[in-house]
Amino acid sequence: MNGKNLLLIYATLRSNFGFQNWWPAETNDEMAIGAILTQNTSWKNVEKAIKSLRESGLLSLKNLSKASIAKIRKSVRSSGFYKQKAERLKLFSSYIVLNYGSLEKFFKKSKRPREELLSIKGIGKETADSMLLYAGKMPYFIIDTYTVRVFSRVFGIKEGLAYDKLQEKVHNLLAGNVPLYQDFHAQIVELAKRFCKKKPLCTACPLAKFCAYKAKS
DNA sequence: AACCAGGAGAGAG
């Protein structure tokens, strides 16, 4: 794995799938809310929850921070883990609103935004990096389960490689390119959904000719 | 009808 073949992988994905235009959100608040709701959950189920939040006027951190847990729960039930997620939305929104007033001010003023997000209960590395990359426009490459699976198969790196180490590796190879980080992650998700499953579809995979992993037929 | 989805936290060893 080096900068050159990493870019080749991206170029190949992009030419196959086209620009993905992630994250599908109208506002930064909506983006951050979606990041919490999609934890180990399919995006389709998240969309229903977001729609319900919008109809209840809860699709902003300010309103979420003022809403009751019971009301939030009703809107986010379709996204699964709804009790946890209602609490997480409440905690996160309250933290941002009380300490900074808005998400935009948080990104602008926080000295160590990633560490600060990680200190909030319910915000882990992937959720934090998603918010930083797509809402904050900051260069944090997201390492999700798909990224680990795709990179381990394509480049032969071990699946156990820790989040921060793999992220550091990518950061060193693709220095601070926000639009690239954004679309690359989206492309990886698209590839994983279509081809790089547990039962892989390598024969049809656009990365087959570069990939270290070969399916047993 | 088992399996998985754009994870995180807590506890055990």
Place this chain on the structure above:
DNA sequence: CTCTCTCATGGT
């Protein structure tokens, strides 16, 4: 530090 368990709805 690395497993393992829990949280839970909805689509295939």
